[in-house]
Amino acid sequence: SAGSSAGPSASSAASDTDATLTLGLAAVPASLDFTTTGGAAIFQALVGNVYEGLVQLDQDGTVQPLLATDWTVSDDGLTYSFTLREGVTFHDGTPFDADIVKSSLERLPEWTANSPKFLGAIDHVDVVSPTQADVVLSRPDANLLFWMSTVLGVMMTPDSIASLATAANGTGPFTFGSYEQGVTMVLDRNDDYWGEKAGVAEVDLDYFADASAAANALRTGGVDALFQAEAYDQIASFEADPAYDVTVGTTQSVVVLSLNSSHEALSDLRVRQAISRAIDKDAVLAAATSGYGTELSGPSVPTDPWYEEFDENSYDPTSAKALLAEAGVSGLVVNFTVPNRPYAQAVAQVVQSNLAAVGITANLEVQEFPAVWVEKTLTNHEYDLTVVNHVEARNLVSYGDPTYYWSFDNAEVQTDFAAASTALTTADQTAAVKAAQEVIVAEAPGVWLYNTPNIVVAKAGVTGLPTNYLGVGIALAGATVSQ
Amino acid sequence: MTATPDLAPAARPARPSRRTLGSPLIVGACLVGFVVLVALVSLVWTPMDPVATDAVNRLQPPSSEHWFGTDGLGRDIASQTMAGARVPLLVGAVAVTLSFLLGVPYGILAAMTDRGTGRWLMRWNDIVQAFPPLLLAIILAAVFGGGTATAMVALGVGAAPGVARIVRSGTRQVLSREYALAARAAGRGPLYTAVRHVLPNIRGVLIVQASVGFAIAVLAEAALSFLGLGTPAPTPSWGRMLQESQAFLYVQPLVILWPGLAVAITVFGFNLLGDGLRDRYDPRMEVSR
Amino acid sequence: MSEALLTVQDLRIHSGEHELVHGLDLTIDRGERVGLIGESGSGKSLTCLSLMGLLPDAVTATGTVDLAGEGDLLGRSEQAWSRLRGDRLAMVFQEPMTALNPLMRVGAQVAEIIDLHRGGGRAGAGRRDSSARAVELLAGVQLPDPARAAHAYPHELSGGQRQRVMLAMAMANTPDLLLADEPTTALDATVQGQVLDLMRAQVRDAGTSLLFITHDLGVVASICDRVLILRHGEVVETGEIDRVFSAPQHPYTKALLAASALRTDPTSGRLVTIIDTSDPSDPSGPADSVDRAPAPVARPAVRPTVPTPGPHEVIAADGSSLVFNRTAGVAPLLAVTEATRTYTRSGGPLGRSVRVEALKGVSFDVRPGQRFGIVGESGCGKSTLLRILTGLDAATSGSVTVEGREIVGQRDSRLRWLRSAVQIVFQDPMGSLDPRMRVLDIVSEPLRGVTRDERYERVVELLEQVGLPRSATDRFPHQFSGGQRQRIAIARALITRPRLLVADEAVSALDVSVRAQVLNLLDDLMVEHDLTMVFVSHDLHVVRHACDTVAVMNAGRIVECGPTQAVFDNPLHRYTAELLRAVPRLDAA
Amino acid sequence: MALTVARRLGEFVLAVLVASIVVFALLSVLPGDPARAQLGLDATPDEVQRLREQLGLDRPLPVRYLEWITGFVRGDMGISYSSRTPIAPQVLDALQVSLLLVGAGILIAVLIALPLGTIAAVRQHHWDGALLAGLSQIGISVPNFLAGLILVTVFSVRLGWLPSGGWTAPADDPLDFLRHLILPALSLGLVRGAILSRYTRAAVLDIQREDFMRTARAKGLTPGAAMRRHGIRNALVPVITVTGVEFSALIIGAVVIETVFVVPGMGSLLLRSVANRDLGEVQAIVMVIVVLVLVVNLLVDVVHSIVDPRLRSAR
Ligand SMILES: Nc1ncnc2c1ncn2[C@@H]1O[C@H](COP(=O)(O)OP(=O)(O)OP(=O)(O)O)[C@@H](O)[C@H]1O
């Protein structure tokens, strides 16, 4: 369902290089310091625009060179040798070299946010020459390059660490202009960029907590485009209007209805299967996103290398009832915690109706997100059913962690993931993950509902916006505005 | 018996005939009565199950099946609107009761100890009143999670200082009357005076305040729900209906009409009732601070 | 002088269906001073307001009101009326405290009326002119330091001063007709006398005609040439003042005169009341189903022995202390020694608080069986004193004993005994009865620890004594007339069988006609209950009738005290003499 | 006068101090660990503990209070837990926005309410007076965010006359500031205007019954002139009180309008800092609002005593 990508090079002849692109976004950065503050909002705006890493993901999710022009991997999978791009300087003038790579990657253990454990395999970095850095691992990790392409792999100068919260100093196509808390972030074109210069002189990122307000702003010219537009009910009217271009891409996000397997009744596989079959995903998708997005049958998204579709546990209320009867469960009452986000509430109410139809009573408990939900549901596991949008890429591995909130403890899955993470080739890795995935789907620890769409609505004349959102940055260098 | 004009009941001035559009009291009472009736009926009957979703038939225009159409989850708006009356009325009732339970004794106490402690009680009241109810509601929602209970408590507590102030001024008026002095001369204590003299005589002001407080609570509940701090799903509530339906304002504006109208009618009713009662009990409009 | 200025014919005033004034005819000549008297609610104010075109909303007037040179005024537009008001017609209202705009300087308010009626004279020079004229006018009404007074706001002036401002305003454009609606009832006797003098002088000097409304016959006698007597919206008698007062024809006028002079009936020794004299066949009096004559009280032919009169004393010139009304050998029921009371009053959000010395050291005795009167102008501390000796307020210093027991500084809970020994009747018969309580509960309020039945029986018994039927018990105060309400209050005060009854202006709020009745009742009850009484009033007539001993208070002190007759006939203190002089008397006419 | 002003100011300072203790104490019991909220989904207890120490959350309350309040007096509201930047500039920016928005809203309300309320009172017994009174009744009954949504839909989305939201500081571009101000200020002003006009009406009705209004007419003023010269100013006294109360209430009460119109005012800031469990920021905001309410009360007193001479001098 990914729409055709305009691609960074497709800038139109009439484009105005002095223009300002105003982009409406939903998630508000609480700070600029992604090393201490969680949430995708910060790196969404900065990575790929202000900060760059050694590698990046392309629109298909494949790792591509960026500040490293090339790399080799030792046979034991423990040493990644990167050849660095020459002539790259930071916005403050600091030259980029292997020392920077060393200081940036070796500082990871000090991060308190954004899960630095995913690059926990890195033992140290050897500076071979100014243009060659060897990243040495303590154990093989087939995912290393993928994680290096995320926010964890960005290059920073040691001097800028102190001011990470208020300024951003990277090597990217945009310099950081200003950030008015919760309102607007301004990025300016970096005219000294090492690569192709950005298509607009300035990018304003306007934050809208409310989806309809964002749509109104687009209609009244307050913004030029919306990225990850959430006013799903209005998308059709934008599509019908020639003044706007709408693309529907994909994200890494999985909206999942999780079942707490440690709950008495839910520890019974038949009950979990019954719940899975009771859910009408068409209705869920209609209610939550007006039908945009991709229904899922398993825990991975189409852009994952191990994506597969499954026909187990598809919508079948009759067999759901039968399974419940078989398990001897009747009058089941479950506590359903719901983040106070529109999508979650919509999903929850449809799920509640669906469950009621097979004789399960779900009591909704709306919890403030993130504060309350994170504490009660995620941390303390005080829930039976919950629904949440997992925006982190490759979240599948969490099914290998028995302490994670869904309390899914399956030895087979854990072994498979261990094998996957130490696999030396991508193929081995993919095979191991697929094996794990099959078990997970069979065990039904959750109901994977849909892959959140990445809807971009732009005024006609705005081109080059990324179609898909891969969970890292929103690269805006290729965006152009024509009169 | 001889005619004794000097002992005739005091001539009471005839009420000036009102040439306004109907009596506010009656119109207000009818509207409020209607809303309460709808809320009561919804306990036993609604056209459809107000919480049953039918996402395939979402955002339908009004039809013979769905009188008011369906909402974003395909629920029947007519049923939702009916059942949605319960929460605002409950919030209003509890908030007003709470504000009275806190404010009335406090105000009476402050008035009775006017020259001593009362002054300090009122200073404290001023400080508490510096915390706007909505602020309290937002903070309480952060502490205890948003919800009907938090909204009721926040609105009740937030309104209490205002009630205390009004009660205090009413009580002071009563206490300045000679019958309050006469009660003391009769050897009666402050509790007796509070119960037998003060309360009955400030009843009018209290009734007016209650109906206005109700209107304010209904509006505030809607505002809190709009901010996502009010009644959580799936309990039907006008406030949440408004909040959910603003997403459809462009697509199906009718969706927002019904809860909006319901809120407006209710608030209108309570305000009219308050005005009517004020005309009856208290010719001067209390300026609450 | 015989040219008619104002001719009113068949003036009828309606409020909806009700006719409040039934066809009033009135002619006022140029320079003539006419009094309009009648009891409360008889339609005096409405008549007057209709002549100014200022009737309240929903009250209408019909008939003709003919002002010389203008023709009929009724039914004219606001515009036409406003041209006349303040210019040819002017009015002084009853309540000086609220009749002035509180936010505007007094001088400006006077200047405004001058500017308004000086054709087009709104230029700056004209305004300076008019403020100078305003100061002159204020000087004319004898405001001290008129230039400064012109810069004052109304609240900075006393009631009497405000009433003078009103008069200055009314006289500013030397109107042809001045309407004065009870212009002095809110003022105390001394100030009232001054304002009346002024008014008389102003009217005489300007040749203005006057319509003067009051229910005080003394006042009307001192100021008017001619009088109209109004009752239930109808003129019952009219004529030259001397004739009407010396030879009244209508029974109502006769009764009114008798009642207001507090004349006693030689046969019974009781005050003459209107009931006794009014025409039983008078159709205009609404029939009363509640009231009945007070139960006949077995009266001894003579009053019980009046206690030996106290000495007639006056405060020493140096203000040194003196216990008034003390006679050696007789134990006082009530003894007040050097009582003082200081109030602290806060002055609004940005105001400074001030201390008011309401009592500056008062000492006196009251012996059992005495009827002790206290007189003095408004604000001299009478009520404060009463509150202290009933234990409702604490003296700042000094001592008060009742039957030898100290009450100052005692907490309410320790004054139970006092509550049954001393009871109080207040001024305002409406204000002292809780409008939301039934008479049974009101009267039995002081009773404690008594069974329901006994309570009921005691209440009924007392109601009968004050002349109210059993059926009154479950009615509310508003269902009674002023006099009846005061009887309820008296019943409440007597239910604990107190030794001392304290009455704070107990008849001041009552109409003259009812006043006599209540006084008679008190008289009877005193005898029957063997009461001692402290009676406060600013009305000297009443005190003279009701008390055997009188104390005169001025500015927080007793200045003179002695047997009533002695004090009234031979005032020793300058202030007493002044007070006595200021009282308008009927017989002065 | 100087003394009484000093005393009133002293009372004000005392009230602020007491309020500050209340604010601090109340918010210190706020559950939901700010350190945890900030670190996101995957933080370990160790990381959380480290951050707590870093933020000084482990020190005794009185020490934290003293530090906080002395900082506050110096204009230092501390560092935000979530954004790691000083709180003061954020709060002051938001306050400026709120003051402008609410100020404009109240101004509109007053401009609507004074004539409307006066006419409704003066023409009480005529159809037009009743109509105006009825209109203001209906005005009060509409939730202001609904009014806001309707205004946006009509004037910006359908007609495209004005922006649907956002904010420009007046210093940056006065014209654009006005364009952004109009709709939110109107949404506030219309509803508040309705409320205020009822108070105005009541106040004018009361004044009409006052004796001095009859005096004014007895002087020869027509009813209209009497109202203009004597009535309105007297009626203003209670209206000023209500205006002050409304102003205070709106600083946070406007949050729904801020949400609808994406205006970065105090309400939005409060919602965001509560969501982030940013204790320091919430405390600062609440404190600023409470001080503001107390300041408004003080101002109302001052204005009262300017308008009403009776309050100026001790009687
Ligand atoms: N606005 C009004 N509407 C209806 N009835 C009224 C109104 N004002 C006065 N009345 C009635 O008209 C009658 C005469 O009232 P008015 O005020 O003229 O009496 P008054 O003689 O001036 O009495 P007082 O001595 O108490 O001032 C009373 O019965 C009163 O109740």
Ligand SMILES: Nc1ncnc2c1ncn2[C@@H]1O[C@H](COP(=O)(O)OP(=O)(O)OP(=O)(O)O)[C@@H](O)[C@H]1O
């Ligand atoms: N509660 C109070 N607070 C402050 N001042 C008071 C208080 N009560 C009375 N005063 C003042 O004390 C003085 C005496 O008042 P008091 O009521 O005793 O006078 P009064 O002789 O009864 O007057 P009136 O005849 O008007 O009833 C007055 O100046 C009054 O203003």
Ligand SMILES: [Mg+2]
């Ligand atoms: Mg009168």
Ligand SMILES: [Mg+2]
């Ligand atoms: Mg008195």
